[in-house]
Each structure stands twice: as structure tokens, then as C-alpha cells.
Amino acid sequence: MIRISKKVEYALMALKFISQSDNKLVTAREISDTKKIPYDLLSKILQKLKNENILISNQGTNGGYSLNKRTDEIYLFNLMNMLDGDVAVADCMHEAKEKDCSLEDSCSIKSEVAKLQKEVEDVFKNKTISDFV
Amino acid sequence: MIRISKKVEYALMALKFISQSDNKLVTAREISDTKKIPYDLLSKILQKLKNENILISNQGTNGGYSLNKRTDEIYLFNLMNMLDGDVAVADCMHEAKEKDCSLEDSCSIKSEVAKLQKEVEDVFKNKTISDFV
DNA sequence: TCTAATTTGGACTAATATAGTCCTATTTGA
């Protein structure tokens, strides 16, 4: 839902770490060790961020990751979407599938919940990685 | 976390329903039937709201619930707290126990997460039941 | 060309949180 999951938390820490490494390539192991983040989980996250063009990766010996965007171009809201999927304040606010709400007919609060959704979204859309650095 | 769980959703629907019943006592069965909410679950929610002085209950035949506060005195943020416990954008933002964050030392993003917490809290603190009626 | 360091990525398990159910009291008006 709308929250900073462990994945997002780890992503923020990793991105911050990478952004502070003066263009030197950073390995998953390095981040995992200094930040005490489970290695396998972190790897998955970095791979995802690479596939989403947030990071650039170099494989093999001496490989590692580097940023592919400026920190102020990476939005928290997007990170959350990438890592945890649809960001929604309530089950019925999932865009993708309209997650067929069983209450549809009897629900009397949907429009206000939608308003809430927008307000909360805005908070997360207004934060970028640069805010965390 | 910070979201409208089913419990909160049902509470909002129920409170709206009760607020629109002109002081007539409303039974859990009545709400459950017309709003298609699982009866047992709804009962628990109403009992909780009664214990938190949001509702007044009358037991026995012809019993039921009525509001104990004006709708604009019932804050969404408080409802969430009552029904789902501590409202937090991240695990480390739980007040009660400081939920001993294993990253404590290596975490480099806590202050910004705290800022975020406050911003999101404010959204929920600025909504009352009257917004949903 | 071999080896070690590294990313890649699928499949699985464990832990936790949420949602829902079942059952038995207790209260009270008619």
C-alpha cells in the first residue's frame, strides 16, 4: 500500500550511497556490507532499478552500479511503484485491475477515498532522491 | 501501515450510515445487510468504536448503536489508530515501541522519512467523518 | 584459458499482517 516498504527503504539507502560515491562504480556487496542490508534482497532491488533505467550496471569483475539519472529526477512515488507495484490508499484505488471491489454497489465512500488517494499521492510525487541525500 | 484497511473502510461506511439515520438506533445486522459487510467483523469494529467513545451502544432487544460525537469531531487519523494501531509510513516510524530498527546505525534516511511521516499524517488528520457524509 | 568477482534472475520459504469465522456469554424488552 502507501508506505515505505523494506524494499523502498533499501532502495533509498542504496541510491543515496551510490550518489555519494563520486562516479566510482559501487557493488551490491559494498552497499550490503556497509549498510547492513540482506545481500540477495538488495541485489534484486538493484537489478530492478537497472531495468527501470534508474541505474546502469557493469557485469563481471570490477563491475558494479552507477546512477543513470540525477537524484532530483528520481521520484519517490515512482520508486514505490516500481518496487511494490500500484500505490493505493485503499484496495479499491488500484488502477490496474480496478481490483473488482465486492462492495462496489453498497460503497458510499469511494469519491472521498479517491480524493484522499490524490492528496497522499501528491506527497510522494513531490519527493525525490535528492531530498534524502 | 498508512492505508484505509478493510476495517477502516467498514468503519467509515458504518459511521456514515449511522449518521444518516436521524438518531434512530442502528443495529449491526442492519448495517451488515444493507452495506454487505461481514457481520462478525463489523460487530468487532462497532464494539471497538463504542469502547473508544465514538459510539454509544444499547444492548438487548431493540438495542443498537448511535453516534456519541458530531461527525466533524471524528478524525480519520484517529479511526485508523484505533482500528489498525500505530499509523506509520515506515516500520521505523512506529512510536510505541520504537520498533527497534535493526538498521538504526547504518540508516541514513531516517530524518527525511520522519518528515514524510508528518506530511502524510497531516493529510489524515485533516479528514473527519463529515467529509465522507 | 582459467579463476574469481560480479551481475542476473528464477524458485522457494519464512514471517507478518489482514481479513474473516466460530462460538459462547451477557443484556434486556416484550
Added chain:
DNA sequence: TCAAATAGGACTATATTAGTCCAAATTAGA
């Protein structure tokens, strides 16, 4: 005394999140 209601503990089921395990592919350097 009965039926309609709230009260509430204990339990089960489901979904989500977190974390682990394993094997492959890539690449620099000895």
C-alpha cells in the same frame, strides 16, 4: 422465558512482505 441484540475471546484463512537459495552469464586480470 424467549428472542433480539451487544460483548468478546479464540481461532482459521488469505495475502503481502521479507528474505533465502541456487545456478547461470559476464568480464577483468593473472
